[in-house]
Amino acid sequence: MKHIQADIVIVGAGGAGLRAAIAIAEIDPEIEIALISKVYPMRSHTCAAEGGAAGVKLSDDSLEMHFNDTVSGGDWLCDQDVVEYFVEQAPRELVQLEHWGCPWSREDDGSVAVRPFGGMKKKRTWFAADKSGFHILHTLFQTSLQFPSIKRYDEFFALDLLHEDGRARGVVAMEMRSGCFFHFSAASVIMATGGAGKIFPFTTNGAIKTGDGMAMAYRAGVPMKDMEFVQYHPTGLPGTGILLTEGCRGEGGVLVNKDGYRYLQDYDMGPETPLGEPVFKSMELGPRDRLSQAFWHEQKKGNTVPTAWGDCVLMDMRHLGAQRILERLPMVHELAVSYVGVDMITDPVPVRPVVHYMMGGIASNIEGETPMPGLFAIGETACGSLNGANRLGSNSLTELLVFGKRAAAGAAAFAAENDYPREAPALLAQAEAIVARVRGLLQKSEGNESVAGIRGEMMNSLEEGAGIYRDEEGTEIACKKIAELQARSAAIKVNDKSNVFNTDLQGLLELQNMLDAAECVAEASNARKESRGAHQRMDYVERDDENYLKHSMAYRQPGERPRIDWLDVTITRSQPGVRDYSGDKK
Amino acid sequence: MGTRQIELEVMRYNPEKDEAPWFQQYSVPCEEDWAILDALIYVKDNLDSTLSYRWSCHMMVCGSCGMTVNGEPHLTCKTFIRDLPDKVRVEPLENFPIERDLVVVLDDVMQKLQLAKPYIIRKDDPPPEDEEYPQSRAALKKFKQYTMCINCMLCYSACPQYGLSNDFIGPAALSLAHRYNLDSRDQGKAQRLDILADHDGVWECSFVGACSEACPKNVDPAAAIQQMKVDGTMEWWKQKFGLTGDKP
Structure with a gap:
């Protein structure tokens, strides 16, 4: 196994990972950044975002209105301190992209144009025709090329987190081209791997959206927050x-x-x-x-x-x-x-x-910190509780930028304050165990299950049990089915025994990640006995603020169903109210 | 919806055991609205899980799935069964080393993108952090087309010059440099000149136009390269006479 030493490891080189990398490089060019991605950065799914990125721009608009739209859009499950920070920073980040060359569409007077978007009271969505995500991603990728401290590891598939004494210490990854394993050690780790839309049969998400970061964190004991909230576009x-x-x-x-x-x-x-x-x-x-x-x-x-x-x-x-x-x-x-x-x-x-976006993800806070010291999470893989129970369109592209930058500052500070011995035998043993697990999958010569078969059953079971409308019986069936599929997935045989660009093996590893994400979605959907935002229960049709104005927190329990805890929502100034979409006509 | 049986002839290569690439036949029942990529996914999921290829978005924007289809470079998500005969040959992109099956080695072109210095370079300070650069629609239109490149590298696969020698910096990297040169916010043209106008840069292009024909996004790299030849000559004369190398 090869060993790579960095100060900060970033897993995922889409919009969030790239924004964080640039921010760290700007904070201090001496900080060594390892930017790991299972695809070349330009392939990241940020490229598929079309509509635009929200930030207050016009004089008839206000931060207050953007705050209110986001909080009511999220059915009051947003953490309001996060929303306040977000709406305040949003315009600055969008201007920063403009300075970096993003080809935003323009008004006649040469200023950046904004368009209306669903759930927004004013025009505040910055756009580059209908390829906004594509242009944001390419602007960030191209901008990142000028920073020598950002060392990229393209087409490296991250396998699992390394952690010691409850603290994140790096990751193990597999280089796709060689099948070689790499032990990345670092003082802090930022997860920026995107969503998990591929757990559903019908999705806007690309093939790569398999919840890898969520699963890595979940397996390391970090809770998944609000996973029952799945957005259908x-x-x-x-x-x-x-x-x-x-x-x-x-x-x-x-x-x-x-x-x-x-x-x-x-x-x-x-x-x-x-x-x-x-x-x-x-x-x-x-x-x-x-x-x-x-x-x-x-x-x-x-x-x-x-x-x-x-x-x-x-x-x-x-x-x-x-x-x-x-x-x-x-x-x-x-x-x-x-x-x-x-x-x-x-x-x-x-x-x-069509399934589009996971509001839930790795539990994180306004700093992008997770409950595991040294582990940060940003973008769709994280649940920083900006989006609550339903994300407003065009908030997520801006979220990548605002919290990519903020988590970068936190990760850099953490790395500066928490040095650690470069030789860590316990971590090496952990890394060897991860490699042994993957080698075991590759070498297995018997088995009567297939990646495509289990994946198909997982997708259908979630669509049936945890789709647009849910109930007790349906979610219970889905939970059992996912557990069954997890057990059966042990009988999958990898037919491709090659070390070079083995997508058969990668497909199995991604399926394992998806099953972890699917488990959280099904279990949290089962546990939340109310209807709120994107989570609609036919057997509990009303929102229940008394019992469920709370985030669900799913903790993995190997061999058992996850434990679901509840965490209070942060309310600063907007008490739960009625979501009014009559255009002020009522 | 009816299905149509397609005989897929797919190039295979596993460097750990194959001395040379070879072809494998798959018979695939294709839905009428499928693209070649869907047929490959069918193979992977139902016939042969050992086949390797890159793909992600399936909507013509991530640039992963470029391959050679019946002899021509195409995005396989954008190449539809309805437009193809019953026998289809799928090979990796040409002009690149094969890594595995339909996956090619992209190291060289990734480095070339970097050589283009594809980022805003300023001599003057940028505006304050809450203030945009004004940019007219006409100014945006000047470079917009060249921002549309998805780095699928079909143009390199089509380029006869790159096929002869990969010293040539090539269509996508040149278009990218041109995109920033034309951006009213940029002042870095002079810095991009040396890399692009020397013997591996624009002058190597023989203007066959194969890049523009292959481009799935109508970026027209050939036009960018021609414009850069003119720009390069102008810059050379300006610098020779001590004039500024940047646009006003």
Whole structure:
């Protein structure tokens, strides 16, 4: 095993990991950074984000309004100190990206343009046409190339955390090209591995979103927070699950059922707004949880449109006209033509809800700190409780930046204050055990289960038991099923015995990570006996602030169901209230 | 939805046991709306889990899944069964060493991206941290096209010059340098000149235009390279006569 010494290890080189790396390099160029990623940084899933990044910009807007939208959007499960810090830092971070060359779309006067987004009371979403995440990722990656202290380890698959005396000390990773194992030791570790959308069958997430960071932290004893909150984006393309950005609706696209009726008005998001004149926080600019839930009801009522890929509703954008569609939404236009054969300039596009984002993740706080000293978590893999029970579209890209920078400062300070012996025999033994586990998987010659088989069963079980609507029986079945699959996964045989770019072995390791994430989702969905935001229980239809104005915390118990604890929500100035999406019309 | 049987002929190579690459046949029942990538995923999940290839987003933006399909470089998520005959040959990108099966070694091009100094370089101080650079829509339009590169490296696979010698810095890196040179916020053109205008830079391009034809994002690297030749000549004369090397 090769040994790499760094001051700070960052796992994941998407938006959050890159922002953190740059921040550390700027704090002190002497700090040695090891930036580990299972893919080249430009492949990271940040690239698929389309709509934009939220930060107060116009004079009719205020930090207070951004705070209120975020907290009510999150159904009061956000930690309000985190939200306060976030809305305050957001504009500065978006300007920083502008200084680094991000090609934000512009107004006529040369200032950066902003667009409306769901659940937001004002226009405050900065965008680069409909490839905002792509441009943010590439800007950060390219900017990072000027810092020699950022040492990249591209296509290194991180296997597990190293920790000693309750403190994070590094990771073990496998170099894909050689199959060699690397022991990275560091004074602090930042997890920035993104989400776990691939635990569901139908998702906007790329193949790489397998919850690796969550699982590594979970296995190391760190709790997973609020894992029951899974966001369905209301407008995915059927079949592939490809995202059609909320920007489509921000620009004025509308959702209709099989009768051409704008059904959202039947679900507390009316009254109907004039075509092409979207009203903030109403109808199509309602929040994602409400829109996805409305689809579910329309489907039950038989109002959806049957297609070759299953039931859909239609997103009609024809009234926007070719010029606006091609200028503001060129990529989604191309995607719809390519993947469902529909030109949105002339025809409505079939869409349906699709798993998009994990509000839950590694328990972390406003500093990006986790309960394990020396371990920080940022971005989608973390749950810093900015997003509560339902994330507002365009808050997560900004979250990467704001908390990427903040955790970087914390990790650098921690590394400076907590030196440790470079030779650590206990850690070496731990690293050897991790390697032995993986070698054992590779060498196993018997087994009648397959990665694809178990993965498929896991996805279907979560969709059935922990989908848009849940209940006691369904979540219980899902919990048992995931436990069963974990046991059965021991009988998977890796057919590929090669050391070089072995995606058969990687697929099994990713499946193990996904099963850990799936366990948390199913168990937390079972434990929360109320309905809030993206977590809707048919058997507990009301929000229950008396018992559940709390974060769920799932602790791994090997061989048993996880223990679920509850942690109070931080409230500073907004008491739980009613989420009003009538556009102030009521 | 109907299915169509496709005979997939896939190049395999495992450096630990194969002396040379070879082809393996898979018969894949493809749905009508599938891309070649979906057929490869079918193979991996149902027929042969030992096949290795890169992929992630399946929406033409992460740049992972570039391969050679029936002799031409393509993103396999963007290459549809409906546009292909019943027999399809899938090989790794050309002009790169093969790492394993359909996975190629990208070290060289990753270094070349870095050589382009693809970041804003300033002589003057930037604006304060709460103030943007103003940039007109026309100024944005000047370089926007060159920001669209997803680093899929199809252009290197198509480039005859890079095929001859990988000393050539190549289309994507040159377009990237040009993107920053054209950005009204940048003042680093002179710093990028040496790397790009010397014998491995723009002058090596024979202007076949294969890069622009292969590009799945209409970046048009060939146009960038031609413009840089003009820019490079201008800079050379300006520097020779002691004029400033930067745009106003």
